[in-house]
Amino acid sequence: MTTRTAPANFPGAGALRETGRLFALGLDVVVNVFRRPFQTREFIQQCWFIASVTILPTALVAIPFGAIVALQLGTLIVQLGAQSFTGAASVLAIIQQAAPLVTALLVAGAGGSAVCADIGSRTIREEIDAMEVLGVSPIQRLVVPRVLACMLVAVLLNGLVSVVGVMGGYFFNVVLQGGTPGAYLASFSALAQLPDLWISELKALIFGFIAGVVASYRGLNPKGGPKGVGDAVNQSVVITFLLLFFVNFVLTAVYLTVVPAKGS
Amino acid sequence: MGAEVVIEGLTKSFGKQAIWRDVTLTLPPGEVSVMLGPSGTGKSVFLKSMIGLLKPDRGKCVINGVDIVTCSEAKLYETRKLFGVLFQDGALFGSMNLFDNVAFPLREHTKKSEAEIKRIVFEKLELTGLQGAEKKLPGEISGGMRKRAGLARALVLDPEIILCDEPDSGLDPVRTAYLSQLLIDLNAQIDATILIVTHNINLARTVPDNLGMLFRKELVMFGPREVLLTSDEPVVEQFLNGRRLGPIGMSEEKDAAQMAREQAHADAGHSDGSSEEDVRGVVPQIEPTPGMPERAGVRRRKDRVMRILNTLPHAAQEGIIESLTDEERARYGVHSHMVPAAAQSRPRLDQPTQQMAPVQPSPRPRPVEDPPRGFQGDLSDPQVARLPDTTWKPPGGAS
Numbered sequence: 032m033t034t035r036t037a038p039a040n041f042p043g044a045g046a047l048r049e050t051g052r053l054f055a056l057g058l059d060v061v062v063n064v065f066r067r068p069f070q071t072r073e074f075i076q077q078c079w080f081i082a083s084v085t086i087l088p089t090a091l092v093a094i095p096f097g098a099i100v101a102l103q104l105g106t107l108i109v110q111l112g113a114q115s116f117t118g119a120a121s122v123l124a125i126i127q128q129a130a131p132l133v134t135a136l137l138v139a140g141a142g143g144s145a146v147c148a149d150i151g152s153r154t155i156r157e158e159i160d161a162m163e164v165l166g167v168s169p170i171q172r173l174v175v176p177r178v179l180a181c182m183l184v185a186v187l188l189n190g191l192v193s194v195v196g197v198m199g200g201y202f203f204n205v206v207l208q209g210g211t212p213g214a215y216l217a218s219f220s221a222l223a224q225l226p227d228l229w230i231s232e233l234k235a236l237i238f239g240f241i242a243g244v245v246a247s248y249r250g251l252n253p254k255g256g257p258k259g260v261g262d263a264v265n266q267s268v269v270i271t272f273l274l275l276f277f278v279n280f281v282l283t284a285v286y287l288t289v290v291p292a293k294g295s
Numbered sequence: 296m297g298a299e300v301v302i303e304g305l306t307k308s309f310g311k312q313a314i315w316r317d318v319t320l321t322l323p324p325g326e327v328s329v330m331l332g333p334s335g336t337g338k339s340v341f342l343k344s345m346i347g348l349l350k351p352d353r354g355k356c357v358i359n360g361v362d363i364v365t366c367s368e369a370k371l372y373e374t375r376k377l378f379g380v381l382f383q384d385g386a387l388f389g390s391m392n393l394f395d396n397v398a399f400p401l402r403e404h405t406k407k408s409e410a411e412i413k414r415i416v417f418e419k420l421e422l423t424g425l426q427g428a429e430k431k432l433p434g435e436i437s438g439g440m441r442k443r444a445g446l447a448r449a450l451v452l453d454p455e456i457i458l459c460d461e462p463d464s465g466l467d468p469v470r471t472a473y474l475s476q477l478l479i480d481l482n483a484q485i486d487a488t489i490l491i492v493t494h495n496i497n498l499a500r501t502v503p504d505n506l507g508m509l510f511r512k513e514l515v516m517f518g519p520r521e522v523l524l525t526s527d528e529p530v531v532e533q534f535l536n537g538r539r540l541g542p543i544g545m546s547e548e549k550d551a552a553q554m555a556r557e558q559a560h561a562d563a564g565h566s567d568g569s570s571e572e573d574v575r576g577v578v579p580q581i582e583p584t585p586g587m588p589e590r591a592g593v594r595r596r597k598d599r600v601m602r603i604l605n606t607l608p609h610a611a612q613e614g615i616i617e618s619l620t621d622e623e624r625a626r627y628g629v630h631s632h633m634v635p636a637a638a639q640s641r642p643r644l645d646q647p648t649q650q651m652a653p654v655q656p657s658p659r660p661r662p663v664e665d666p667p668r669g670f671q672g673d674l675s676d677p678q679v680a681r682l683p684d685t686t687w688k689p690p691g692g693a694s
Contacts, residue, residue, distance in 0.1 A: 153389070160348050161386035165400045165448075166376040 056170070056251070057244045060178050063171040070176045077180035081142035085188060089137045093192040096133055097199030100124045105208045117204055118215035119222035125196040126223065126231045127286075132279060133196075134188040135238030138181055139271040143246035146177050147267040150250030151260035159251065169251070178243030185239030186232055193231065224293045230286045237282070238275055245271045296591065297488030298359050298377055298455040299324040300345070305354030305364075307337070307344055313512050314340050318354070320507060320517040322456075323599065325592035327482055327489040329499045331523075331534060332509035333543050338492040339383065341509065342458050345490075346378055347371050358456070376404060379454030379487075383461050385445030387433035393420070394429035397448045404452065419447040422477070438465040443474075450481070456488045457481070463495040471495065475502045475581055483583035483590045496535055496574065500524060501581050504596045508534065510543070518607070519600045521577050521618070525610035538569040577614035601627045 104120045150173060153159055162169045204210040249267035253259035300322040307314045314337035322328050332338045343349045345356055347363045356363040361374045387396045397416045401407055407415070420426055423443040433441055442465065449457060459478070463471040475498055482489055493499060499506060500520075507517030510530050516523055523531055533541025540561050544553060561567045583590055597619075604612055616629055 156389065157382045157384065157386035158388055160343070161380070161382055161388075161445075161448075163348060163372075164346055164375055164378060164380045165403065166372050167399075167403050168372065 052252075053245065053248050056174070056248045057240075059170050060175055060244055060247075063168065063175045064179065066168075066171050070172060073173070074176040074179055077146075077177050078183055080145070081138065081180050081184045082187070084141040084145060085137045085184060086191070088141060089134060089188050089192055090195050092133050092137065093130075093195040094199040096129050096192075097121070097125055097196035098203045100129060100196070101200035101203045102208070105204055105210065114210065115214045116218050116221065117210055118201075118218040119220075121200040121204070122197055122219055122223045123227060125200060126193050126227055128279075128283070129196055130189050130192040131185075131231055131234035131238055132275065133192050134185050134235050135242060135275050136272065138185045138188065138239055139242035139246070139275070140268055142181055142184065143242040143271055144264045144268055146181070146243065147246040147250040147264045148260060150174075150177075150247055151253045151263050152257075154251055154253055155256060155260060174243075174247040174251075177247060178240060181243035181246075182236050182239035185235040185242070189232055189235035193228075222293055226286075226290045230282070230290070234279065234282055237278060241274050241278065242271050245274065296486050297325045300456060300488060300490075301355070301357045302345070303355045303357075305341075305344060305351050305356060307340060307349065307351045315509060315512045315514070318509075318514045320514060322488050322490055323505065323592075323596065324488055325482070325486045325590075326504040326596050327478065327491070327502060327592070328505040328507065328517075329491045329493060329503035330507045330509060330517075331494060331499050332492075333534065334494065336509045336512075338509055339460050342380075342460050342490070342492055345458065346375060346380060376452065377455045379449030379452065379457045381442070381446045381449045381457070381459040381462060383464065384438070385433070385441035385443075387441055387444055387448070389433050392430050392432050393425065393436075393444050393447075396433070396444060397429075397451055400448065400452050415451055416447075419450050420444075422450070423447045424473075439467075439470055442466065446474075446477075453485055454487055456490070459489070459491045459493075461493050462491060463493055463498055468497075471498060476584065478502065479581045479590070480583050480587050482592060483587045486591050494534075496537065500535075500574070500578050504580075504592060510534075519596070519611065519615070520580070521600075521614040522607055522611040524575055524577050525608070525614050526575070527610070532573075532575065535575050536569045536573060538567045540567040577618055579618075597623070601629070604629070 101117070101121045104124065105117055108114060108117050108120060150159070153173075159169045159173075162172065201212075201215055204215055205212050246267045249263040249270070250260075253263040302321070303319050305318045306316045318341065330338055330341065340349060344351045345363065347356075351364055354364060358374055358377065361370055363371065363374065366374070387393070388399065391399065394416055397419055398412050401412045401415060405412075416429070417426070420429055423446055425440060425443055425447060428436060428440065428444075433444070436444070442462065446459075446462070457478075462474050462478070466474065478489060478491070479502060481487065491498070491502065503520055505518060506520045506523040508515040508523060508531055515528060515530055516526065524535070526532065530542050533543055540557055542549070542554075557567070600607075600615060604615065607615070616624065619627070619629075
C-alpha cells in the first residue's frame with residue numbers, strides 16, 4: 032500500500048502478479064469470513080442459486096461417469112481375474128476421484144461462470160466502486176457469501192455424485208456385465224475405508240473454494256467493458272479447471288502417502 | 296464544516312501512459328470547486344484517486360490528517376464514510392429498487408430504525424425530485440433519474456465531502472440548472488466541501504468558488520474562480536469559449552501544422568465553432584434558494600481570497616473587487632480601479648501587477664502564501680492583511 036515501486040518487467044512477471052493477486056484475494060476471503068455481520072441472506076440466495084443450476088447437470092453427468100468407470104474397471108478386472116473386487120475398485124475411483132472432480136467442474140462451469148458474470152457486470156457498472164466508496168467491503172459483502180456457497184454446494188453435491196455414481200456403476204456392472212449383486216456390494220468395504228470419504232469431501236470443499244475465488248477474482252478485474260466480462264467468464268472457467276486438476280493431483284499424492292491403504 | 300482536502304504532487308499513470316503528473320491543490324473546507332478539462336484528460340481518474348479506488352503512483356491526498364494513498368485498509372474505509380460520491384452513471388445497485396439503493400448506506404453504517412430510515416430516504420428522494428419512483432429498479436428509469444438517485448444515495452449520510460463526476464452529462468440544460476442549484480443549496484445547508492468534475496462551461500462559470508483545469512497531463516491552474524474566468528491562458532480561453540482555434544485538438548493535443556491551417560481557415564472567415572462573444576469574465580455566482588441559510592463557505596472564501604489578492608493576476612483582482620459590495624470594499628480597504636475616484640492609484644498599480652501577471656503554472660498552482668505585501672489601495676500593509684472575524688487559516692495543515 033505504500034508508494035509503489037516501478038512494476039518489475041521480466042518474462043512471466045504478469046503471470047506471477049496475477050497469481051499473487053489471486054492468492055491475496057483468497058486470503059482476503061478467508062479473513063473476511065470471520066468478519067461480522069455475516070451476509071446470511073446473500074449466502075442462502077447464492078446457495079440456492081448455485082444448487083439450482085448444478086444439481087440436475089451433476090446428476091446427469093454422474094450416471095454415465097459411474098458407468099464408464101464400472102465398464103472400464105469391469106473388463107480390466109475380469110482379465111486380472113479379480114471379479115469380486117469390481118465393486119470395491121469402482122467405489123474407490125468414484126468417491127475419491129470422480130465425484131469431487133465432476134462436482135467441481137460443474138460448480139465452476141455453471142455456478143462459477145454465473146458468479147463471474149454477475150460480479151463482472153457489477154464492476155463495469157461501477158457498482159463495486161460505489162460500494163467501496165460507501166465504506167462497504169465488496170469482498171465481505173459479495174465475494175465471501177459466494178465462495179462459501181460454492182463450497183457448501185460442492186460438498187453436498189459431492190455426496191449426490193457419489194451415491195448416483197455408485198448406483199450407476201452397480202447398474203451397469205450387474206445388469207450389463209453380468210456381475211453378481213452380492214459380490215459387488217460385499218466388496219465395498221474390502222478396499223474402501225472411511226478416510227476415503229473424508230478426503231472426497233475435503234477435496235470438494237477445496238475445489239469449491241477455488242472455483243468461487245477464481246470466479247470472483249476474474250469478475251472483479253475484467254478488462255475493458257462488456258466484452259471484458261465475457262472474456263473474464265471464459266478465463267475463470269479455464270483457470271479453475273487447470274487449478275482443479277493440479278490441486279487434485281497434489282491432494283491425491285499427499286493422501287496416498289499419509290493414509291495407508293486398507294489391509295496393507 | 297466540511298473537511299479540507301490537501302493534494303500534493305499526485306501522479307498517476309497506467310503502464311507507460313502518464314495520466315497526470317504532480318497535481319497539487321487544496322480544496323478549501325466548505326467551498327465548491329470545479330475541475331474542468333477536455334474529455335480524456337483523466338478527470339474521472341483524478342476523482343477515483345482521491346477516494347483511493349485507484350492507487351496513484353506517488354503523491355499525497357490528505358483528509359482529516361489521513362493520507363488516502365498510504366493509509367491502511369481499515370482507515371481508508373473509515374475515511375470514505377466522509378465522502379458522498381456521485382458516479383457518472385449513478386452506479387446504482389441493479390438488483391435493488393431506488394428506495395433500497397438510497398437506504399443502503401444507512402442500513403450498513405447506522406443503527407437507525409426502519410421508520411427513521413424511511414423518513415430520511417423519502418426526504419432525499421424528494422430533494423432530488425424522485426418521489427413516487429422509489430419502487431422502480433435502476434434499469435427501469437432514465438439516465439437523468441439514475442443520476443439523481445445516485446446523488447440522493449450520496450447524500451444520505453450527510454457527507455463532509457461531495458464528489459460529483461460529470462453531474463450534467465446526459466441531463467438537459469434545465470435539469471442541469473436545477474442540479475447546480477441543488478448542489479449550492481446543499482452546500483448552504485450542510486457546509487460540505489464539494490468537488491465537481493465537468494466540462495460544462497455554464498456550470499463552471501456560475502457554480503463554483505474555485506476553478507481548476509486539467510490539460511496535457513497537468514493541472515493548468517487551480518484557484519479562486521475569478522482567476523480562471525479572467526485568464527489569458529490560451530487553453531483556458533479556448534475551452535471556456537468552446538472554439539476549435541487553440542491548443543486543444545480533437546485528439547488531446549494538436550500539432551503546429553494543424554493549428555496554422557485552422558488559423559488560416561479562421562482568417563478566411565470560416566467560423567471556429569464558438570459564438571462571437573467572449574464568455575470569459577466573472578459572472579455572478581448562484582446564490583442559495585431564498586430561505587436557505589447563508590453559505591458559510593462564501594464568507595470564509597472572501598477572507599481567504601482577499602488575503603492572497605495581491606498574488607493574483609491583475610484581471611482577477613479587478614474581477615474580485617468588482618464583485619464586492621461597497622460595504623465589503625470598505626471592510627477590506629480596497630476599491631475598484633474601474634471607478635474614476637481611484638484613478639490616482641492607477642500608476643502605482645501597473646508596476647506590481649506586471650510582474651504578477653503571468654499565471655502561476657502547474658505544478659504549483661496554489662497561490663504562494665507570501666506575507667501580504669499590501670494591496671495597491673490606500674491602506675498600509677498590516678491593515679489589509681488583518682481580516683476582521685476571520686476563521687480562515689492558511690492551508691497546509693491538516694484540517
